[in-house]
Amino acid sequence: MDPISVIKVSGHELDDPAFLGGLTETIRTMHQPVVLVHGGGKEISAAVEQAGLQVEFVDGLRVTSPEVMAIMQMVVCGAINKRIVTALVNAGARAIGLSGLDLGLLRCEPYRPNGRDLGRVGVVTTVDGAALRQMLALGWLPVIAPVALGSADGLSYNVNADMVAEAVAGALSGAELVFVSNVPGVLVEGRVAPTLTPSATEAYIAAGVISGGMIPKVRAALAALSRGAASVRITNLAGLSDGGTRFVSEETGP
Structure with a gap:
């Protein structure tokens, strides 16, 4: 099997029909197996x-109470997931819509940052990578909504889509993770940096070269590397195939 691409797109990008059309067309022309992870964004908030x-x-x-969880699950696993799947199938892909509940694909535990109780918010503990590989071997394109199954209580949990993508990429040895955002990559001296290592990234953050909203994006990229992704890219839709900034380990860096 060719190297796997795990593509993560946010709900904010998916709010734009033109973006979804461009995404499906680009994925249709890609030769490697693809797993797509998506978020929810404004559509969930509007329903809440x-x-x-x-x-x-x-x-x-x-913050996800049981009542908010029911709405979030309905919107992200239903309306949003099926909209993406429909677009991909209409473009010729063998897409299948999933969440972490299906097959127990994603299992989690409650996420309590700094001891704060956020309700039904989870952090992924295990990913059934073997099941995903079987789907890819059949030529299927898994489209994963960020809902996971609680390992201890069997309840559904809302999981940050970046965290889901990190965990999925880490479970698929040798996979590349691509965060598709509204920026072409990490800008250094006015240009997109083609490659960054963890040490170079931290140095740029300390120097203020990487700042603002880009910091959480690069932190997510570094977290994905630490979880086992072979490489990670931050790019926009135009650079999805091979553009943007690629994050690699110190051993394989420039």
Whole structure:
């Protein structure tokens, strides 16, 4: 099997029909096996507000009561996931919509950053990589919504989509993880840096070269490397095939 690409797209990008059309066309022309992980974003918040519930975030993570979890699961596993799958199938891909609940694909435990209780928010502990490889061997394209199964209580949990993508890429040995965002890559001296190692990334953060909203993006890339991804890229839709900034380990870096 060719090297696997794990592609992560946020719900904010998927709000744009033109983006979804471009994404499906690009994936259709890719030769390597693909796993797509997606988020939810504004569509979930709108449904939560419509139900008369509070939308609350802590450090970018949605506070998820059981009531919010039911809405989040309905929207991200239903409307959003199936919209992506439909577009991919119509473009000729053998896409299959999944969440971490299916086959127990993603198992998690409650995520309590700094001891803060965020409700049904989880962190992935195990990924059934063998099941994903079997799907890819059949020529299928798994499209994964960021909901996981609680290992201890059997409940569904909301998991940050970046964290899901990191865990999936780490479970698929040799996989490349691509974070598709609204920027072409990491800018250094006005140009997209083609390659960064963890030490170079930390040095640029310390120097203020990498700042603002790019910091959590590069932190997610480094976390994916540490979990076992062979390489990680941050790019936009135009650079999905081979553009953007590639993060590699110190041993394989420039």
